[in-house]
Amino acid sequence: MSESETPVVRSVTRTDERILASDVFQARTRALPPRNGTGVHREPERTVPVYHRSDVLVVGGGPSGCAAAVAAARAGAEVALLERYNHLGGLATGGLVIWIDRMTDWAGRPVIRGFAEEVLARFPGEAVAGPQPAEWGSRDPARVAYWRQRTAAFHGIVAWSPTIDPERLKCVSQAMLLEAGVRLVLHGWAAAPIVAEGRVGGVLFESKAGRQALIAKVVVDATGDGDLFARAGAEFDTDIEEGDVHHSMNTAFLLGGVDMSRWLEFRGGEPQQFAAFMQLGRERLGFFQPPYVSWRNDVALFLGPRQSGLSALDVDDMTEVEIRSHRFMAEHCEFFRAHAPGFERAYMLQSAPQLGVRHTRRLAGVARIERGQWSAGVALDDEIGVSPSVSPKFPVISVPYGALVPRRLEGLLACGRHISCDANSHGFLREIPQCWLTGQAAGAAAALAANAGIEPRAVDIRQLQRVLLAQHVYLRDRGEQPATTAQAQ
Ligand SMILES: Cc1cc2nc3c(=O)[nH]c(=O)nc-3n(C[C@H](O)[C@H](O)[C@H](O)COP(=O)(O)OP(=O)(O)OC[C@H]3O[C@@H](n4cnc5c(N)ncnc54)[C@H](O)[C@@H]3O)c2cc1C
Structure with missing residues (x-):
């Protein structure tokens, strides 16, 4: 490895x-030469055929988009989902982020339930690896030692955070969406929101058939990068927490x-040899990171080496990360x-096949x-x-509806890794x-x-909570009294 590398x-x-606290690793050099584009090109105006109309349009088929589409369909809406790739699951499938982070609190009680529980319950045993419910919350040193090496014990407590x-x-995602009656549109890139008088009414998308329109009463931006709310003019934040991954x-x-x-x-079992191995790896490769377990003993998962100082809104930076990451894999x-x-x-x-983007924009929401x-x-x-909170010194954290609602833009809700939060809280709110x-x-x-013909910000919160409880989401009574799903129904 040369000095510049x-x-x-x-x-x-x-x-x-x-x-996940992390040292910051930044490259000194770039693989790509600078681009040479100058000036502008004027695009002619055109009319665009309407491809489909629905009550709810979800853009993005990652974890948040899949959950949104199923929830909307089960709540009685006609739903379409647009995804740029050939599969559902987003980073959790195409990004190979196969470690689903903690769904239990520090006492071992599952708090992220609903869609999360249902999707994982559909997995056959051979496709998921993690502790059984009886072990969730265990502080038994032997079980903690075992699961700490296998992505499922933190701060001396066993958690439900499997690999899949x-x-x-x-x-499973595809089956759930199709069973719920969601109209899938794969291989389509949402190019721009359709906005009139501060209200989003659909998207223009590009596919092999050219540019077409998807029209909807309400659009859910599940692109992870706020592509739609940003282009529709909503406010957003981009600041980061440098010491966080x-x-x-x-x-x-x-x-x-x-x-x-x-x-x-x-x-x-061999801490000195392991330390020597890590030191050698850093010396030889520079960017170096050890693997995690996966759902199989014969497959190792590498969620790094992580690179800082680059933007996933800049196509040159994204290309740079791909070039480097493929080199790192071979090395x-x-x-x-x-x-x-x-x-x-x-x-x-x-x-x-999907670039590992953890953060770009975050909605500036009502909350x-x-x-x-x-x-x-x-x-x-x-x-x-x-x-769940990041450490046992904090209680669980309440997620408000207002974090999904833009301050001014109508007709749109956000979900997933670009919801409204500060950079510190983004560290865990972005998890699958x-x-x-x-x-x-x-x-x-x-x-x-969509069903009531009102704006998302006008939705009756009690009615929404009743729908979520009926969909087996874990919610508490106001005043923090824990309520079970069954009681609350
Ligand atoms: C390397 C890495 C490691 C991680 N480790 C963990 C971990 O260990 N545990 C954990 O729980 N989480 C982890 N995460 C975080 C987690 O994977 C993501 O934050 C989560 O998947 C985000 O879900 P999402 O639905 O918001 O977005 P995404 O998963 O990004 O899905 C967005 C979807 O929208 C589609 N899309 C985007 N733009 C458009 C467009 N314009 N038109 C059409 N479709 C579009 C994309 O193709 C994608 O399918 C990690 C993330 C990375 C990158």
């Missing part, structure tokens, strides 16, 4: 206030042909094969989840879900279970608004 590393002091087969999640990018990859039990024996495969116990016969199984709220533990009046949670709420609310 050594990353700039800024060490971050670790605290238990971040779901991404192909199974594609199939939440702003870094990379393309994840899987190595096959490995023996993860052997690797974990080495990692946990990691070779290095691990040569030096890591359990990786002697490793091969490059797959790099993610905003902020760091100052973490200690309160209060069930907000407009609670639409409950998130939280995206299922906000997606389900956005979908149910969009259906209520």
Whole structure:
């Protein structure tokens, strides 16, 4: 590795206030030459055929979009979902983010339920790896030691945070949407929202058939990057928390042909050799990151090396991350094969077809989840879900409906990793279970608004909460009294 390839590393002091604190790794050089475009090109005006009309249009088929589409359809709306790729699941499938983060609180009670529970309940045992319910919340040192190495114990407590087969999640998501009667549109890129007088009424999308329109009474922006609300003129935030992983990018990859039990024996049982291995990896490769377990012993999951200082709204930066990440995959495969116990016969199984983007824009909503709220533990009046907190020193966190509603723009709701929150809270609100949670709420609310012919911001919050409870979402009574789903119905 030459001097120019050594990353700039800024060490971050670790605290238990971040779901994933991270040192910052920034490259010194770029693979791409600068672009040479200048001037402008004027696009002629044109009329566009209407492809489909629906009550609710969900744009983006990631975790939040899938949950939104199913929730809206079950709440009585006619629903269409537009997705640019050939599959559903977003980063959780195409991004190979197959570690579903915590859905239990620190006592082991499941708090992210509803769609999250249903989707995982459809998985056959062979397609999911994680602790059984009896172990959730366990502080037994032996069980904690076992699960800590397998993505499911944090702060000395076993949690429900399994790893899954991404192909199974594609199939389950697709089955759930089709069963609910959602009109799927794959291979379509939402190019622009249709906006008139401050209200979104659909999107223009591009496909092999050219530009067409999808018209809807309510649009749910589940693109992850706020593509629609940003282009429709809604306010948004872009600031980051530097010491948190939440702003870094990379393309994840899987190595096959490995023996993860052997690797974990080495990692946990031979600390000095492991430290030497890590040091050698950093010296040789610069950008270097060890793997996580997956749902199979013969597949290793690499959710890095993470890269900072780049924007997923800049196509050159995105290209740069792809070029580097593919290089890193080949280098990691070779290095691990040569030096890591359990990786002697490793091969490059797959790099993610979707770029790993953790953060771009966040909606500036009617409400905003902020760091100052973490200690309160209060069930907000407009609670639409409950998130686990980042550490046992905080109670669970109430997610308000207002975090999905733009301050001024009408006809649109946001869900998923671009909801309204501060940069600190984005660290955990962007996780897959939280995206299922906000997606389900956005979908149910969009259906209520479309059915009643009102704006999303005018939805009756009690009616929305009743719909969510009927869809097995965990909500609390105001004043923080925990209520079970069955009681609340
Ligand atoms: C490397 C990495 C590691 C992570 N680790 C974890 C982890 O361990 N555990 C965890 O729970 N979470 C993790 N996350 C976070 C989590 O994966 C995402 O935040 C979550 O998937 C976001 O869901 P979403 O539905 O909001 O967006 P996405 O999953 O990004 O889905 C958005 C969907 O919208 C589609 N789309 C976007 N724009 C358009 C458009 N203009 N037209 C049509 N379709 C469009 C995309 O193709 C995509 O399918 C990680 C993320 C990354 C990148």
